[in-house]
Amino acid sequence: MITLDEKFRALEAENAPGQEVRQDLRDVKVIMLGEKLDGAVVDFSHGDVDAFPPTPGSDVAWKDDFGKGAKQAYTEYRGAAEIRNSLADRLSKFIGTSISAEKELIIAPGTQGALFLALGVTVTVGTKVAVVAPDYFANRKLVVFLGGEVVPIPLYYKDSQSEKGIDLHLLENAFESGTNVFVFSTPNNPTGLVYSRAVITKIAALASNYNVTLIVDELYSRMLYSGEDYTHLCSLNVLPENLITIIGPSKTESLSGFRLGVAFGTTKLIDRMERLQAIVSLRAAGYNQAVLNTWFQEPLGWLENRICEHETIRDEILKVFRAANLETACPQAGSYLFPQLPPLKVDLITFVGLLRYQANVIVTPGTEFDPACIDSIRLNFSQDHDAAVAAAKRIVKMVEIYSK
Amino acid sequence: MITLDEKFRALEAENAPGQEVRQDLRDVKVIMLGEKLDGAVVDFSHGDVDAFPPTPGSDVAWKDDFGKGAKQAYTEYRGAAEIRNSLADRLSKFIGTSISAEKELIIAPGTQGALFLALGVTVTVGTKVAVVAPDYFANRKLVVFLGGEVVPIPLYYKDSQSEKGIDLHLLENAFESGTNVFVFSTPNNPTGLVYSRAVITKIAALASNYNVTLIVDELYSRMLYSGEDYTHLCSLNVLPENLITIIGPSKTESLSGFRLGVAFGTTKLIDRMERLQAIVSLRAAGYNQAVLNTWFQEPLGWLENRICEHETIRDEILKVFRAANLETACPQAGSYLFPQLPPLKVDLITFVGLLRYQANVIVTPGTEFDPACIDSIRLNFSQDHDAAVAAAKRIVKMVEIYSK
Incomplete structure (x- = not known):
């Protein structure tokens, strides 16, 4: 029988989307390579409801x-x-x-x-x-x-x-x-x-x-x-x-x-x-x-427009990742991208911490979705278009810096 | 090991406070004694936030x-x-x-x-x-x-x-x-x-x-x-x-x-x-x-006033119940009363159904709080003062009708 201690170790939520603010970044400061990358913070751990606001009304x-x-x-x-x-x-x-x-x-x-x-x-x-x-x-x-x-x-x-x-x-x-x-x-x-x-x-x-x-x-x-x-x-x-x-x-x-x-x-x-x-x-x-x-009675054209705007962001970020040889499946629906990273000098959790500290980009490690996904990150691209594309470019830059 | 079937039988919620609307009242119609008692519906299963509205602001x-x-x-x-x-x-x-x-x-x-x-x-x-x-x-x-x-x-x-x-x-x-x-x-x-x-x-x-x-x-x-x-x-x-x-x-x-x-x-x-x-x-x-x-910074006097209004209702309903020999402890805090009923011709769940159908009064059976409390009902008296006192009198009348 699993004990409460074992159970709650398995339920560890430190790397869960939205919890990044509770992480201690002192470790990554020490091992950071190069300079900080400029750019507004983009939090890909969830959608940005300022960029895509709640349904009218x-x-x-x-x-x-x-x-x-x-x-x-x-x-x-x-x-x-x-x-x-x-x-x-x-x-x-x-x-x-x-x-x-x-x-x-x-x-x-x-x-x-x-x-x-x-x-x-x-x-x-x-x-x-x-x-x-x-x-x-x-x-x-x-x-x-x-x-x-x-x-x-x-x-x-x-x-x-x-x-x-x-x-x-x-x-x-x-x-x-x-x-x-x-x-x-x-x-x-x-x-x-x-x-x-x-x-x-x-x-x-x-x-x-x-x-x-x-x-x-x-x-x-x-x-x-x-x-x-x-x-x-x-x-x-x-x-x-x-x-x-x-x-x-x-x-x-x-x-x-x-x-x-x-x-x-x-x-x-x-x-x-x-x-x-x-x-x-x-x-x-x-x-x-x-x-x-x-719900399911939004203004005429509202849904089509929202899908279209997301499709544009999807396609642009895909282009950025694929140009850098990050294998990324094209999502058929939803607003997640799940690019695979090449072998890195640091482990996935550390890289995700570095992305946040050095590049102002918050993503969720693949291990949240499958403990074996130690080489992928998840992005919710329901974000401001320009900020998201710029942040995707910073991710590519960071992969270059930390590639083995 | 308890099975899912056993577990969810134990979690039966039909008599839980607020769920009365899902109950079938056909049975109690047949066994009702006497006429319906007039009076506005009072739902003692929870507080009435129209009578005591949410905190200002x-x-x-x-x-x-x-x-x-x-x-x-x-x-x-x-x-x-x-x-x-x-x-x-x-x-x-x-x-x-x-x-x-x-x-x-x-x-x-x-x-x-x-x-x-x-x-x-x-x-x-x-x-x-x-x-x-x-x-x-x-x-x-x-x-x-x-x-x-x-x-x-x-x-x-x-x-x-x-x-x-x-x-x-x-x-x-x-x-x-x-x-x-x-x-x-x-x-x-x-x-x-x-x-x-x-x-x-x-x-x-x-x-x-x-x-x-x-x-x-x-x-x-x-x-x-x-x-x-x-x-x-x-x-x-x-x-x-x-x-x-x-x-x-x-x-x-x-x-x-x-x-x-x-x-x-x-x-x-x-x-x-x-x-x-x-x-x-x-x-x-x-x-x-x-x-x-x-919270904890309501307008000056707001809390004292709210307590005072509840105390008045508590005391009046207590008087009604005690005059009818329904043993009821005086609550020191909160807005619940838990009167004990004398032996009745019907079981508690049936009586609670009758209260609702015949007397427009909704209460929660004591068995929700202790399976052994088959002779008590719970009232949340955070209600309109006059309606609550009138409903308490109807409860007394109903107890008279169904007493053994």
Whole structure:
């Protein structure tokens, strides 16, 4: 049995995105090579909501609901019925399925909150959980916290790899040998890879065959770049009995400051997720829930424009990295880039510290997403265009300085 | 090992406060005796923030922070440093101790969120946790969720009981036989009992002796009625090595709609709580954190007035219940009453359903706080004065109708 000491060592969060301010940079000052590189700080650890502001009207929606008083301060744990009702309609249209607002949907404090609830009701001591490597850092860590066993499923995402996606044979092997739950994000965080329709269909069929619970994180599915297709697993015909899809307005819509996420799927699991929410956070902040009323009904052209602006930044940074021979897959959706670095004179964590201290660039080490990714860094390029491109050039410069 | 099915049966939330709208009332319609009782709906399951509105300026504080943009949308997981700094000063003054904003304090999504974090980092499979009966419903349920073992410690709170408070001999026995953690609320929820200085001092000494982790929920400690004294355990001289105190602005200040809570204490535990927050909800909603800037610096006289208004309601409802021979302890703090009902023709859950259907009164069954409390109901009397007193009279009338 894992002890609390072991558990919380495994949950170390010093290098998690957004926590950089707590790191001690004294060590890197001593080993720095050359001079500091000029340039405004760019924090690629998360999107910049000043560059891409929250959905128009989100603050007005909040204020209206605050004005409603008691009714909105204390909602059902799964969220205010009125808000769930209209949201379920719009989500159903987007996904291409039919979601019952009453039985199949829960509002959580953030998409991460929804992910925690989904794993919290399906994973206990000894549960085998297939986790993609690399994938969102909380997937792996939540399984450890809950006492489950991580079964890693490698993701092929590099341009040098002939076939993209997860290894379906390994996945079937895992399902055959007692894996109970499979959790994954598509678009994948940190690589931006979108699982193809063929792969999604096969995952659903396998889960149905082996009675595996699926938890599908679609957080970035709205920000789909030109020429790309997206398949919502829950819209297929053959589905497993236990399926939860999660999504939220924190990314494309820049509403992260409100901590709102949504999960929908199997009634029994949603019921349990509400029971769990009843003891860990009660509900998503009451007044904030109202901001969901702006979601999936943004002003005409707003989404297209936002995608287009991100695509421009994506392409320019890709050009910078590829010109410097940093192997970087082109994200099909979302706002993450995951370049691979050449062998360096310092380890990854030190290099990330140097990037921050010497080059005013904050990135997240690949090891947050897969302990084996000791040569990659993740950038959220939802940033001011010019600042981001300049910072990408500084990353290239730093790689030159510290290359072996 | 407890299975997921067993675990979530134990976490049943149908009768949890605020969830009444999800209950099916068809059954009680059939067995109802007599006519419906007239009167406006009073929802005693939680406070009415229309009757006692949020702290003045809370919405303005929110709007100011929303205007700060990125800086406030993504804070450290433990909360924005600036907000923690000034809050730690004011909290230290209130508590009579010194709290390091940098190392000893974390902002969580609600006081319940803080409680979850505190138990989440101290309880794992097999951990023995002493839990007071009755006490806040989530204490017991969180221990079950985390795989721990509940060691119940009875609370003597009735006027008919000669000595008030927990049984310290039983507590010491529990500590002697391997209890690792003790969690309790003072003022107690649901009874309003404030642990005396002697009891608090003894608890701290015992925990120090037996190396037991203490988690002290002081959520209601600001709403202290005239003539009462309150001892903050963490301000004593002899303390255990591991101690977390939790408090929040959801009750006295009516800020529940913002989901804000605070935990402070042992650095190592606060660090771990942040690691856990990093994977379950990231942080308290960014913009909402600003509302903490209004806390412990309300307008002059605001707190005294709020306490005074609650004391009036407390005394009037007590008079109504006691005149009808419903044994009800006088709460020393907080806004809960926990009257005991005489033997009824129906079980407690049915009676609570009848109260809602027939009398327009929503209360929480005592079994939420202690499975053995099958003859008590909890009322949050932070309500409109006249409506609350009228509803209390309807409860008395309903008890008459259904008495054996």
